[in-house]
Amino acid sequence: MPVSKLNFMSIISTNNLSKEYPSKSFSKEKILALNNFSFEVESGEIFGILGPNGAGKTTLIKILLGITHRTKGDIKIFDKDIADESYKMKVGYLPENHKFPNYLTGEQTLMFFGKLSGMNSKDADARTAEYLKLVDMEKWKKTKIKKYSKGMLQRLGLAQSMMNNPELIFLDEPTDGVDPIGRKEIRDILINLKSSGKTIFLNSHLLSEVELICDRVAILNKGVLVKTGRVEDITAVTNDYKFMTSDLDENTLNLLLSKYKAVIKSRNEFLYNSPDTEEMNKMIDFLRGNNILIQSIVREKDTLENMFINLIEKQN
């Protein structure tokens, strides 16, 4: 057993989880939204689930929350099968395209859902004030939700998901419709939650964002788990090096192109690919021999997005 498994308790674990939806028309076969899905989420991590549209991400969250029923498989949350619904006291959820009763104000919404999560009025009151401030919605608290913009609704939704001080939070597209500054604020809130020991289960299409905050990700395609692992392992380093130098003369440029197969970006910048350290150092000697000053060498990383696109394209 890996060391990490010993240190961290798993908060969610599924084993051979499958979900079949009945097909809408008679001719078609059933829709297999999840196919023998097994995975674990550990305590205190931000876990991201990625996948193209219709991959089954929302279905997975809904099954974990008992909103949709599994067809087969085991699901444990806080070490108990989810048939025992008591875990819902310690869980928060922001649904995809959530829709609050639009006759409530922002403040009333938080109070209502807080109480539905089992809080008493006093606690709900205090946390409502605190979280309205946190998501920067204080000045809108007396306004009816039907007058909110999409991003405002999303902020309120996020506050709602944290109302009952949950151990585990499910967020389905939390930054959908939020402006870049708001997205940064939301990322900061999530990182704060993580540092206070909460576990976050995140579903997002914004891979650059996932890369910024997630510890581990699972990639889902057509209901099948394609890949899972730590973000830094998945986005493995490449053998591309970016060189920044003083001005390159014609002669050096030509040799870089022909001999070292470099990709020239400008007079001061080129990309060099080699798996061999010896080779690279020879190239550096050559540059130095021609009196070129090296300002920086950066080893390039594959982005999550590149990796994701390559993986899904290979699958389809």
Place this chain on the structure above:
Amino acid sequence: MIFLTLMLSTFREAIAKKIFLGFFAISTLIILIFLFLINVDSVEGMVNMMESSGEEGIKQLVIGFQVAMINISYLLIITFCLVSVSSFIPSMLEKGNIDLLLSKPVSRTNIILAKFSGGVVLIFVSLVYLIGLVWLILSLKSGFWHVPFLYSIFWLTLSFAVVYSLIIFIGLVSQSTVLSIIISLFLVFIICPILSVREEVIFSLVSNSTVQFIINFLYYILPKPSDINKISMNIITGESVVSYMPVYSSVIFMLAVLSVSVWYFRKKDY
């Protein structure tokens, strides 16, 4: 606590959708009409009648008013109530709303029961206002405090509850407000009254015993709000109630429909 929050949310929804306001307006209108009628009478007919038949005459007059009142309530109020509550379930089931509700620590059974009891308490409170106020006005005017009239609050609420259970079921299955309204009004104002006079009207036209059996069968299994209304009038006028079967069978219908609704809601994916 969670159950109560959910139940009270029905009230908030009713206020937001101006249902209370509508009920208040209709009730006040009915009460004003009553006040007007009473005053007209007191000027002309009532004085005469008091002189001719004394206290008995006043009592008859009060009871007459009360029976008329129940008939109006039955038609107007039940219609209004059924139309008002029929959107509760479809709006709860909207995508993005039901997901969140189901993620909360409240069982699906309790969600249905909270919605049901919320609606019933809502109508009960409204009827206490309407019937109670009419009773108070009539009693103060006449000096005749006829308590059995107040029992009709209970009977009307029961009629409502029985049909409301069906509205919940149709709402769950179809997610359609319009369909819930159409089916419940059709049942209350067409099917039930026809079935309740089946012996006098239909059976004199149709002699086929199979058809008669089917119609009898339908009568016994379906709810009987119009028969319950008759019972409530019998109680006001002091006539003896022939049978409480319509009450028992309607309550059984209500419990059965609620159980099926809960069963359906529990197994459904959202």
